[in-house]
Amino acid sequence: MDNYPSILLGNAVNQFATLPGIGRKTALRLVLHLLRQPQATVQTFASALTELKQNVHYCHICHNISDQETCSICASPKRDRQTVCVVENIQDVMSIENTGQYIGLYHVLGGIISPIDGVGPKDIEIDSLVARIEPEQIKEVILALPTTMEGDTTNFYIYRRLAPFIEGAQQLKVSQIARGVAVGNDLEYTDEITLGRSIINRTEFKL
Amino acid sequence: MDNYPSILLGNAVNQFATLPGIGRKTALRLVLHLLRQPQATVQTFASALTELKQNVHYCHICHNISDQETCSICASPKRDRQTVCVVENIQDVMSIENTGQYIGLYHVLGGIISPIDGVGPKDIEIDSLVARIEPEQIKEVILALPTTMEGDTTNFYIYRRLAPFIEGAQQLKVSQIARGVAVGNDLEYTDEITLGRSIINRTEFKL
Numbered sequence: 001m002d003n004y005p006s007i008l009l010g011n012a013v014n015q016f017a018t019l020p021g022i023g024r025k026t027a028l029r030l031v032l033h034l035l036r037q038p039q040a041t042v043q044t045f046a047s048a049l050t051e052l053k054q055n056v057h058y059c060h061i062c063h064n065i066s067d068q069e070t071c072s073i074c075a076s077p078k079r080d081r082q083t084v085c086v087v088e089n090i091q092d093v094m095s096i097e098n099t100g101q102y103i104g105l106y107h108v109l110g111g112i113i114s115p116i117d118g119v120g121p122k123d124i125e126i127d128s129l130v131a132r133i134e135p136e137q138i139k140e141v142i143l144a145l146p147t148t149m150e151g152d153t154t155n156f157y158i159y160r161r162l163a164p165f166i167e168g169a170q171q172l173k174v175s176q177i178a179r180g181v182a183v184g185n186d187l188e189y190t191d192e193i194t195l196g197r198s199i200i201n202r203t204e205f206k207l
Numbered sequence: 208m209d210n211y212p213s214i215l216l217g218n219a220v221n222q223f224a225t226l227p228g229i230g231r232k233t234a235l236r237l238v239l240h241l242l243r244q245p246q247a248t249v250q251t252f253a254s255a256l257t258e259l260k261q262n263v264h265y266c267h268i269c270h271n272i273s274d275q276e277t278c279s280i281c282a283s284p285k286r287d288r289q290t291v292c293v294v295e296n297i298q299d300v301m302s303i304e305n306t307g308q309y310i311g312l313y314h315v316l317g318g319i320i321s322p323i324d325g326v327g328p329k330d331i332e333i334d335s336l337v338a339r340i341e342p343e344q345i346k347e348v349i350l351a352l353p354t355t356m357e358g359d360t361t362n363f364y365i366y367r368r369l370a371p372f373i374e375g376a377q378q379l380k381v382s383q384i385a386r387g388v389a390v391g392n393d394l395e396y397t398d399e400i401t402l403g404r405s406i407i408n409r410t411e412f413k414l
Contacts, residue, residue: 003304005297012259015252019237025332030226032297035263035272042260045222046253052219055247058244063244063329067213097210157411163251182342 010033015192030179055200061132065090073097073106080104082139086129086158088112088146096144104142112154121157129158133165133172143176162181209213216242268339270315270332272297280304280313289346293318293336293365295353303351314339319361321354328364336365340372340379350383368370 004010007079009031015026027120034042043189058064059071062084066072073079073093083104093106109124132138141162145151165172180198190198211217216238223234229247241249265271266278269291273279280286280300290311294300300313316331322371339345348369353356360384372379397405 003301005280005300006265006272008255008262008274009272010254015255018248018252020240020406021233021236026228028298028301028369031226031259033227034405035260039260041225042256045225045257048215048219048222049249049253052215052238053242054296056213065213065216067215071212073212091235093212094210094235133303153296 013100034049046120062106063110063128064093064106078103082137082141084129084132084136084138085142086139087143087144088151090112092144104140109145109154110140114150114153124154126161130161133162134170137170140173141176143174145176147179233322236275237369256275256368269336270317271313272302290349291339291343291345292337292349292351294351295358299306299351311347316352316361317359319357331361333365333368337368340369343378344377345372345379346377347382350381354386370383 004013004062012031012034013024013027016022016030022030029166032159034045037128041108057066057068057069059074060069061070061074064071064073068075069185080103084107085096085102085104086107086109086183087096088109088111090108096102098108107125107127109126109130111119112123113119129141133141135138141158143155146167155160159174162172162174166174179194181187187195211220219233219238220234223229224231225236226234226268229237241252255319262274264273264276264282266273268281269278271278271280275282275368285312292303292309292311293314293316294303295316295318300315303309303313308319314336316333316334316336318326318331320326320328320331334349340348348365350362350365352361367379369379369381373381386401387408388401390393394402
């Protein structure tokens with residue numbers, strides 16, 4: 001599918017095909033869809049992208065995405081400023097915000113430690129997390145990283161870096177999100193490792 | 208997933224989510240991918256879209272997409288100018304060109320007759336096809352539309368419109384692409400209608 005009847009069409013398809021999960025056939029379909037739209041629609045699309053890249057900031061405190069220097073969560077007076085939830089990326093902040101169950105602050109690592117992908121502790125925002133603990137007088141760090149080998153490695157590394165604050169005068173608490181059988185899942189279809197751990201890590205039944 | 212931490216991010220996600228087959232989660236993933244790219248890359252992406260819409264033409268003869276008023280196929284002196292292949296859309300032109308088996312011209316209808324979608328004969332480029340036959344002295348029209356009910360309806364309608372040229376002095380020939388068992392398919396897994404027709408429409412075996 002590389003004989004495009006128009007160079008401009010080929011260019012646009014090549015651009016879309018650089019996006020993750022978009023192959024050349026899908027890219028062509030998207031471009032032909034845009035081509036059928038009015039000029040103004042395509043112009044809005046293009047300028048949304050340009051403005052995004054030019055004007056979006058990363059919050060200088062938590063590294064969440066923001067229109068300002070400080071993101072709306074870090075700037076909000078309503079949030080619990082002594083709890084920080086550590087997440088891998090911005091999508092995770094949005095997912096946790098959507099639960100409506102968390103009122104603390106965040107810290108976006110921008111990745112997790114993964115030697116196989118060449119991502120070490122210095123490549124993600126761990127130093128800036130450690131640097132926040134004392135000045136901001138954080139009382140609890142909640143580790144909300146993926147429940148994968150890489151997530152566990154990162155949890156372990158962060159825990160070790162935070163150890164001085166845990167044992168020190170600040171008495172920092174480090175917790176991790178609960179792991180177990182997902183709500184609505186049948187035990188029959190839950191994988192063995194999850195089920196096994198959910199028995200070991202059982203919690204007291206309360207009414 | 209509608210609490211975007213940035214309005215600009217939300218705008219870009221909304222734009223991507225208007226594309227066919229792209230949901231809000233995928234849109235967010237694509238936008239965050241673009242956000243990680245250098246400024247120049249995003250700028251190239253945006254301007255490819257703008258230029259596409261501003262500068263792309265539809266060939267005034269065959270309605271294929273083109274950088275010029277006349278597309279490269281209609282303009283080529285190497286093509287057989289007496290044969291016209293009728294296709295639904297631009298992707299079909301590209302697919303047939305990729306086979307390397309066709310040296311004639313094309314006519315892109317821009318759709319097929321589909322009453323259920325409100326597409327009638329006047330909504331697609333049938334009049335302009337009929338208008339080409341005499342002045343261009345076309346000898347053969349090849350119908351290469353989808354092998355669906357809509358495709359068959361459109362074939363039938365076009366055939367009726369071309370009837371005067373078939374019976375007239377021009378002795379126009381109207382053919383359709385072969386239908387039958389696809390190359391590499393087991394008969395066992397071929398649907399009954401295709402298999403039944405491929406027996407009725409059997410061709411002479413030649414070495």
